[in-house]
Amino acid sequence: MNAYPNQVFLNGQFVSVPDTQPTSLINPADEQAWIEVQSASLATLSSAVEGAEKSFHQIWKSLTPGKRAAALYRVAAEIRKNQRRIAEAESKNIGKPISDAMDEVGLGARVFEYYAGAISQFGGQTLPVASGGLDYTVREPLGVVAAITPWNFPFPIACWKVAPALAAGNCVILKPATISPLSALLLGEIIQQAEIPEGVLQILPGSGGLLGPAFSKESRIRKISFTGSTEVGKEIMRMASDQLQRVSLELGGKSPNIVFADADLDKAAGQSPMSVYANTGQDCCARSRIFVEAPVYDEFVAKFIESTRQIKVGDPMKPDTQIGPMVSSDQRDSVETFIQSARDAGRNIRIGGDRPLNKGFYLSPTVITDIEFGDRCWKEEIFGPVVCVTPFTNEVEMMKEVNNTPYGLSGSVWTRDLHRALRISRGIESGVISVNSHSSVHVEAPFGGFKASGIGRDLGINAMEGYTELKNIYIPDLQ
Numbered sequence: 191m192n193a194y195p196n197q198v199f200l201n202g203q204f205v206s207v208p209d210t211q212p213t214s215l216i217n218p219a220d221e222q223a224w225i226e227v228q229s230a231s232l233a234t235l236s237s238a239v240e241g242a243e244k245s246f247h248q249i250w251k252s253l254t255p256g257k258r259a260a261a262l263y264r265v266a267a268e269i270r271k272n273q274r275r276i277a278e279a280e281s282k283n284i285g286k287p288i289s290d291a292m293d294e295v296g297l298g299a300r301v302f303e304y305y306a307g308a309i310s311q312f313g314g315q316t317l318p319v320a321s322g323g324l325d326y327t328v329r330e331p332l333g334v335v336a337a338i339t340p341w342n343f344p345f346p347i348a349c350w351k352v353a354p355a356l357a358a359g360n361c362v363i364l365k366p367a368t369i370s371p372l373s374a375l376l377l378g379e380i381i382q383q384a385e386i387p388e389g390v391l392q393i394l395p396g397s398g399g400l401l402g403p404a405f406s407k408e409s410r411i412r413k414i415s416f417t418g419s420t421e422v423g424k425e426i427m428r429m430a431s432d433q434l435q436r437v438s439l440e441l442g443g444k445s446p447n448i449v450f451a452d453a454d455l456d457k458a459a460g461q462s463p464m465s466v467y468a469n470t471g472q473d474c475c476a477r478s479r480i481f482v483e484a485p486v487y488d489e490f491v492a493k494f495i496e497s498t499r500q501i502k503v504g505d506p507m508k509p510d511t512q513i514g515p516m517v518s519s520d521q522r523d524s525v526e527t528f529i530q531s532a533r534d535a536g537r538n539i540r541i542g543g544d545r546p547l548n549k550g551f552y553l554s555p556t557v558i559t560d561i562e563f564g565d566r567c568w569k570e571e572i573f574g575p576v577v578c579v580t581p582f583t584n585e586v587e588m589m590k591e592v593n594n595t596p597y598g599l600s601g602s603v604w605t606r607d608l609h610r611a612l613r614i615s616r617g618i619e620s621g622v623i624s625v626n627s628h629s630s631v632h633v634e635a636p637f638g639g640f641k642a643s644g645i646g647r648d649l650g651i652n653a654m655e656g657y658t659e660l661k662n663i664y665i666p667d668l669q
């Protein structure tokens with residue numbers, strides 16, 4: 191099996207869609223078109239909803255918890271068996287370094303294992319209501335849910351939407367981003383190999399502009415789970431209001447990284463570069479605004495630039511590559527307009543800002559200092575390997591600026607003072623904080639944003655709750 195699937199995955203089969211425009215995928219590392227993938231039409235969507243609803247009512251929602259868990263464990267095992275194949279497809283599709291792609295496919299398998307295990311722990315409560323009798327809650331699946339995913343972490347995000355939804359008893363229609371459909375389609379192969387009943391997971395590559403509004407017109411789709419831009423997230427929420435579809439939205443970020451003078455500077459400066467450059471900065475959790483306490487500012491910036499210089503940028507297929515190309519020429523152009531705005535304003539571009547290789551959508555990791563808080567680069571999500579660093583002297587003033595953003599996804603604080611770590615962690619208006627670390631994603635823990643960074647949570651048991659309705663049942667005492 192060398193060729194990758196390039197048709198839509200409908201009711202358990204890969205099928206061809208006549209009369210739609212296929213998408214030609216460009217390998218970001220060499221700028222060559224290499225595979226065409228078909229797009230779902232509105233008719234495909236109707237068949238997908240019909241098939242998913244049938245499977246939901248006839249099979250999936252009434253499968254015993256034991257059998258549903260066994261099915262998800264089979265999916266995880268097949269993902270592990272196919273780890274390299276999926277990782278290579280991802281890497282060629284979006285330019286992700288192969289070592290990261292391998293890790294992310296492994297993460298996808300762990301997500302399925304976690305939710306397979308969670309099924310037997312997931313239930314309601316009995317409640318001592320004032321009138322006596324038996325009052326208890328149950329969590330019921332919603333029905334058919336849609337998952338719309340982005341191109342930056344296509345495989346793990348697909349898994350962390352699909353797995354909890356299936357675990358809770360729903361059937362899912364997955365729409366990957368138009369430019370990154372391959373790993374999602376490979377999940378279709380996995381579903382076949384794991385002998386999951388047909389219609390439980392439908393995979394429809396195709397245009398968000400076409401399918402998105404159609405998802406919201408479909409009364410049989412009960413929830414839209416989305417990861418992507420804040421702009422599209424708002425549009426989905428508006429559209430979903432017509433049918434009161436449930437939404438969970440994981441959107442953009444402009445996260446702070448706060449370094450106090452008492453921090454382990456070598457560690458902070460050594461680890462901080464990849465907290466913004468990983469995945470070529472195309473990461474909603476990127477810590478792209480660094481606040482450094484004034485006495486150690488120069489030393490931190492010097493160390494940070496030195497660590498940046500050591501990063502290996504290049505061919506994503508090489509095992510030691512840390513940063514590959516950007517996903518597309520458009521995405522690189524967009525990031526370059528930010529860098530140009532900093533140049534035009536006379537800001538200090540300390541390293542990077544250029545294209546390091548002639549071929550491929552590469553952009554060098556870029557450090558900007560001497561910024562002003564009104565700068566585009568400081569305020570807006572760049573979604574590229576660009577970081578701004580600024581000194582601070584007053585904690586209260588610094589924290590005001592930390593929260594002076596519509597976003598609130600992640601954030602880090604570096605200090606050896608426990609009280610300060612607690613105070614700052616509580617003070618940052620974000621959903622995911624790390625202390626003396628930059629890790630944001632743990633399969634077992636909730637992941638999501640405050641404010642314009644989103645609504646609802648992926649991962650952890652919270653995500654599974656988000657794919658259910660909570661029902662209360664009351665039975666009076668019989669005297």
Ligand code: NAP
Nearest residue numbers: 339340366367368397398399402418419422441442474573
């Ligand atoms: P996007 O438009 O939000 O795309 C994300 C997903 O939404 C894709 O599957 C897309 O499909 C789909 N979509 C687009 N329009 C839709 C609509 N009207 N209704 C329903 N779904 C729709 O993101 P983008 O344009 O690829 O990237 C733009 C910016 O968004 C980036 O520069 C970055 O700032 C941000 N972003 C954030 C994340 C994140 O992880 N939070 C991820 C990606 C991008 P198509 O591919 O067919 O358009």
Ligand code: MG
Nearest residue numbers: 398418419422
């Ligand atoms: Mg878009």
